[in-house]
Amino acid sequence: MNIHEYQAREILESYGVSVPRAGVASTPDEARQLAVEFGGRVAVKAQVHAGGRGKAGGVKLVQAPDEAAEAAAGMLGTNLVTHQTKAGGAPVRKVLVAELTDIADELYVAITMDADAKAAMVMASSEGGVEIEEVAANTPNKIVRHAVDPLIGLSPYHARDIAMKIGVPTDLVQPATGLITNLCRVFQELDASLVEINPLVVTTDGRVMALDAKIAFEDDALFRHREILDLEDSEQNDELEQKAHDAGLAYVKLDGGRVGCMVNGAGLAMATMDITKTAGAAPANFLDVGGGAAEDKIAEAFEIIVSDDDVEVILVNLFGGILRCDVAARGIVMGAQYTGTQMPLVVAMRGTNANEGLQILADAGLNVTTVGDLGEAATALTQVLGADGSNA
Ligand code: GDP
Ligand code: MN
Numbered sequence: 562m563n564i565h566e567y568q569a570r571e572i573l574e575s576y577g578v579s580v581p582r583a584g585v586a587s588t589p590d591e592a593r594q595l596a597v598e599f600g601g602r603v604a605v606k607a608q609v610h611a612g613g614r615g616k617a618g619g620v621k622l623v624q625a626p627d628e629a630a631e632a633a634a635g636m637l638g639t640n641l642v643t644h645q646t647k648a649g650g651a652p653v654r655k656v657l658v659a660e661l662t663d664i665a666d667e668l669y670v671a672i673t674m675d676a677d678a679k680a681a682m683v684m685a686s687s688e689g690g691v692e693i694e695e696v697a698a699n700t701p702n703k704i705v706r707h708a709v710d711p712l713i714g715l716s717p718y719h720a721r722d723i724a725m726k727i728g729v730p731t732d733l734v735q736p737a738t739g740l741i742t743n744l745c746r747v748f749q750e751l752d753a754s755l756v757e758i759n760p761l762v763v764t765t766d767g768r769v770m771a772l773d774a775k776i777a778f779e780d781d782a783l784f785r786h787r788e789i790l791d792l793e794d795s796e797q798n799d800e801l802e803q804k805a806h807d808a809g810l811a812y813v814k815l816d817g818g819r820v821g822c823m824v825n826g827a828g829l830a831m832a833t834m835d836i837t838k839t840a841g842a843a844p845a846n847f848l849d850v851g852g853g854a855a856e857d858k859i860a861e862a863f864e865i866i867v868s869d870d871d872v873e874v875i876l877v878n879l880f881g882g883i884l885r886c887d888v889a890a891r892g893i894v895m896g897a898q899y900t901g902t903q904m905p906l907v908v909a910m911r912g913t914n915a916n917e918g919l920q921i922l923a924d925a926g927l928n929v930t931t932v933g934d935l936g937e938a939a940t941a942l943t944q945v946l947g948a949d950g951s952n953a
Contacts, residue, residue: 563610569774579770583659592633595658596626602661605632609651610797613643667760678708687728689760715745752782811849818843821872840942845871859892886918894925
């Protein structure tokens with residue numbers, strides 16, 4: 562689960578991390594008032610669950626309250642498109658108005674879970690304010706990594722070492738050490754999956770502070786952080802992903818593809834996407850209906866896949882076990898009737914009641930190509946999508 566910058570900075574503040582003075586505004590007038598409060602020179606920042614706002618016009622540095630109001634008016638009510646949002650962008654309902662900080666140096670600090678290290682990993686760099694992916698690609702030696710001992714936490718001398726390696730001035734190493742330690746506490750105590758400060762700044766008047774704040778939480782741990790659940794802004798989520806989530810279905814939207822994939826099980830999802838690629842096509846999404854879905858769940862899953870505008874053909878790849886193939890087939894027929902779609906289906910069904918399931922699909926008069934295995938599925942997809950199944 563993601564939260565907004567204005568929420569993340571409040572959490573940071575409560576953990577003793579320095580942030581600029583700021584307030585949140587929902588109207589240009591509120592933005593103006595906040596700017597007056599902070600002396601006129603402020604940063605007006607669109608609140609969306611995505612980074613890259615600076616380059617996309619979602620961060621404006623202004624010198625006077627009227628300019629703050631104007632900047633807010635230009636953002637509020639629009640959809641901000643950044644390289645991290647989907648094509649349509651994300652709706653801006655609030656802006657953060659922050660006292661302008663005079664920056665001497667922009668640094669980078671993030672903490673994320675590292676599967677190889679089986680631990681939280683601090684990643685820090687002297688190259689803040691730019692995309693960290695660029696730093697990783699062009700100058701990987703400029704990224705400092707430190708795996709956090711899960712029992713001990715981040716020791717102060719490690720935090721100090723990190724601060725020095727990213728070029729914090731000597732007289733500010735002590736506050737920077739505290740700041741990095743506190744970021745780790747946020748990560749561990751709140752079960753975050755990401756804490757990212759880009760940029761962490763050294764100010765011209767000799768302070769270190771978090772100028773931007775991104776925190777994401779581990780969904781599976783939210784049950785023990787009820788207060789964090791209240792911070793959710795579902796409007797920022799992908800509409801179909803939200804719908805699937807509410808229905809207890811695992812739906813993932815993927816960029817650039819034309820094949821909608823309905824599967825049961827994560828491993829089958831991976832194999833199905835491989836097959837789609839083999840056919841020279843690409844998945845537009847995959848939806849894992851899981852183990853014991855009932856007919857109406859399957860119907861809803863089908864409806865979600867069809868609602869994805871990128872989908873031109875649906876690949877159904879199910880292994881009947883706890884989920885019986887006849888149940889799945891009835892659900893698909895229900896979904897097809899409900900949506901009225903004529904979209905071609907390529908269907909592989911094996912396992913419990915597979916023949917019955919295929920018969921149900923055939924009897925329903927849907928546009929179905931039945932295949933016996935994934936190789937045949939690839940061939941069928943190529944036929945449906947044309948020789949050039951690619952998505953160029
Ligand atoms: P992002 O582009 O979504 O990551 O938004 P950020 O909050 O990181 O802002 C982008 C950039 O705007 C930062 O890297 C800074 O260079 C600049 N910026 C943001 N706030 C301030 C500020 O108070 N003072 C100055 N001088 N620059 C700022
Ligand atoms: Mn940033």
